[in-house]
Amino acid sequence: MVYGGKPSTGCKNCRKRKIKCDEQRPACTQCTITNRICPGYAHLFDLVLRDQTESVTRKAQQRQRRRDPADVKATSTAAEGSVTAVVPGLSTGQRTFRTSSSHIASPTYSGYFLPLSLPKSFHDSPEEQAINGFFQNYVLIPRHPHSRRGYVDCLLPLYQNARHDSLLSLATTAMALAIEGGAPSRAHYRKLSQSFFGRALVKTGRAIRDPVESIKDDTLMAVLLLSFYERVLATSESQNISGVHDTGAVALVKHRGKENGKSEISARLLQAVQTQVVDHCVQTASPFAKTSADLDSMRPDAFENAAGRLTSLSARLSDLTAYAYPMLKNMKQFPTKDQFMSILDYAGDVEAQLSTWPNTVPDDWHWKTSHTFDSLPSHESKLYVWNRRVDIYHDIWVASIWNSYRSSMLIIQYLKLQCLGMLNPPPLSALAYKIVTSINKVQELIDDICGSVPFNLGTKNFGGPSDRSEVQYPDDGIHKPSSDYRKSAAGLGGWFILEPLKTASKAIALREGQKDWMLKQIERIQRIYHIKKPINDPTSAMPSPQCPGGRG
16 A cells, blocks of 8 residues: 555545535535435545555556556556455445455454555544554554453454544544654644543443443443543553543443343453453552452453453452552551461462463463674663563563563562561561562562563664664564564553553662663653653552561
């Protein structure tokens, strides 16, 4: 596909008659005054993915005919040898992309065959450019099937069939503008996103009161996107996440009832709701069991892939933090020894269950060490790499899920160290041995998180979610980093590694200089994604880990 000029957004009749369409709804004025049936308007994403093959081929043949008429037949034969990839659901019927046979090796996305490339951007409105970038750089990038636990990979078929002014379209536009606004040159996109967000909120209120709209997948997807939007904006503004849309998503799932399992998309949206609720419960020390007490369809044991299993196990972690944090933060009534021991026992049980997760991941999920950055000058290498360790993963989502696991394990170790520090056990005792074990485990987990930073960030320093050729990313020494990996790392890598780094920077006992290095990586992410100011307390709900004698 190539850029063929600004696409017309008018109705088909006006485009055919080559007159200006005022795009009134439900029918344009030109069709109304001439008593024609207005066929409506193409969806924005239809314009982004419009098939230009015939136009491009015709123009190429015209140029070729002017040069050598004898070659026209050969050009036509080559065009006939192209392969058609069918993309179900991309329009009211089926949309096809003609692509050369070499393109068939391109990755597939959730069963959709995609063209090798999409137009980079249209020189048009900010929302059109943002939506185009959002789908290219986030939605359409292939990922490991075991890493799917969200809802973004279900967005395309729903968005494609939505009206341009629907709740789902407005929520998607708000989300796209918020993410693309991470570039300093596009900071005004985030302000514009608030307008679409406000309109989406109005439509959300109407949809959840409508007995038909309230049970649609589109409505639940839109609420999840609004929750995602809230997270992006809250992180960018260094504010706390309210979680109001998480609560709304849970209420919708309960209201939908049997609709939750009617299709694969419905089931995936249900999984996404639980994942989001579990993450929010862990971050805010809220009990997941209370959130889902009357919601049988959200049992944590419902998921079978690696990402889903981690979500199921993390649900118990949220219950642990909800139980332990109030006691540890209560300055008026100091916990008793029995209470400390009960927290330690609880933490030990959750840790034992969570520790089984790495044994269940696919073989290709295990990371490998890369020596890509060994050639960098020493002063540059220290900016991007900790202790000469560079780990590479299957993709950016697999790395993110590993770091979610490490963050959960760190929270458990912090809890244990907090309790053990308060108990102040004598040297050489069993509890003193547990302190040493937890400290060593913390160091191992943080080393793993630091080892994944180059894979997530590369040598990227400039602002915004886009990729540039001068940015270096690690490779295995055989294959160069793919364009899909580079795009996903540039757009998502910093967001994915930010929370694990903040959780890791909570630790007290670390190797010399490691905490400062992590804080510099957090500052780098804030520069890249236009996040306003540092968040000094990585996890406000989490008490600082303590050790006897004030040592880590």
